[in-house]
Amino acid sequence: EDQVTQSPEALRLQEGESSSLNCSYTVSGLRGLFWYRQDPGKGPEFLFTLYSAGEEKEKERLKATLTKKESFLHITAPKPEDSATYLCAVHDQAGTALIFGKGTTLSVSS
Amino acid sequence: NAGVTQTPKFRVLKTGQSMTLLCAQDMNHEYMYWYRQDPGMGLRLIHYSVGEGTTAKGEVPDGYNVSRLKKQNFLLGLESAAPSQTSVYFCASSYGPTPETQYFGPGTRLLVL
Numbered sequence: 001e002d003q004v005t006q007s008p009e010a011l012r013l014q015e016g017e018s019s020s021l022n023c024s025y026t027v028s029g030l031r032g033l034f035w036y037r038q039d040p041g042k043g044p045e046f047l048f049t050l051y052s053a054g055e056e057k058e059k060e061r062l063k064a065t066l067t068k069k070e071s072f073l074h075i076t077a078p079k080p081e082d083s084a085t086y087l088c089a090v091h092d093q094a095g096t097a098l099i100f101g102k103g104t105t106l107s108v109s110s
Numbered sequence: 111n112a113g114v115t116q117t118p119k120f121r122v123l124k125t126g127q128s129m130t131l132l133c134a135q136d137m138n139h140e141y142m143y144w145y146r147q148d149p150g151m152g153l154r155l156i157h158y159s160v161g162e163g164t165t166a167k168g169e170v171p172d173g174y175n176v177s178r179l180k181k182q183n184f185l186l187g188l189e190s191a192a193p194s195q196t197s198v199y200f201c202a203s204s205y206g207p208t209p210e211t212q213y214f215g216p217g218t219r220l221l222v223l
Contacts, residue, residue: 004152032209043114043200043214044153051209087153091208096160097143097168098212100153 003027006088006101013108016077021104023088024070031095033071035064036087038103044087078108111136114215116201122221123191131186131218133201141204142184143168143212144176146197153200159184160207191222 007022025033032051036044048057050066057064061082063074073086085105089098117132133142144156155168159178173195175187184203188195198219202212 034211036214041217043216046211046213049209049211089153095208096141096158096166097155098153098208102150102152 004088004090004099004101006086006104008104009102010105011107013075013078013106015079015108015110018074018076018078020075021073021086021106022070023073023101025088025090026069027090027099028093031091033066034089034098035071035073036089038085038087047086075106078106080108080110082106083108113137114201114203114213116199116215116218118218119216120219120221122223123188124223125192127191128187128189129191129220130188131199131201131220133184133186133203133215134182135184135201135203135213136182137203137205137213138181139203139205139213140181141206141210141212142178143202143204144174144184144186145200145202146170147200147217148197156186156199191220193222196220196222 003026005024035047038044048064053068065072085103087103089100114135143158145153147153157176159165162181165176177185198217200217201215204210204212
């Protein structure tokens with residue numbers, strides 16, 4: 001069964017304290033792994049798509065990496081505005097639907 | 111571009127009532143999706159459409175119906191609402207199947223009493 005597991009469930013950081021979020025997945029024939037950011041009361045906002053092991057993508061203080069079994073979202077020197085829930089998703093075997101993890105809620109305090 | 115919009119933003123229903131949630135996109139996307147998000151469950155696919163006039167079941171389709179009469183609109187209907195359908199509903203759209211990116215709307219919060 002295709003699965004996506006994110007850890008930790010919640011993460012509290014001080015401003016400037018770098019850390020990483022983990023997304024482990026099991027799916028046959030990965031075609032894409034997606035990272036989204038979700039603010040309270042809002043819809044998920046697309047961040048990155050990773051297609052193959054070894055690939056990396058960056059956006060401001062965020063960097064996403066991918067291996068054959070997991071993906072990491074590295075947050076460098078976070079700011080309070082980075083506080084949000086970060087969602088990871090992979091496609092199902094049919095390639096139509098996304099299977100989402102439960103998310104990691106990040107809180108950054110100043 | 112407005113992207114993906116959803117109507118209404120919030121609704122309260124009594125058990126047994128019916129309602130329709132509307133999703134509209136202005137990106138000329140072929141694919142559209144309805145998800146529900148519940149605490150501790152993550153987003154789960156209800157129904158999806160791969161083009162005008164088509165619909166298909168997702169992971170949790172029971173109690174819902176959908177229609178895609180126009181390319182830009184995707185409707186989600188609840189014929190007889192149940193408390194278990196209390197959730198936040200998100201619509202999404204994409205140019206095509208994975209790995210095309212899915213873009214999400216702002217959500218509809220539904221409370222069934």
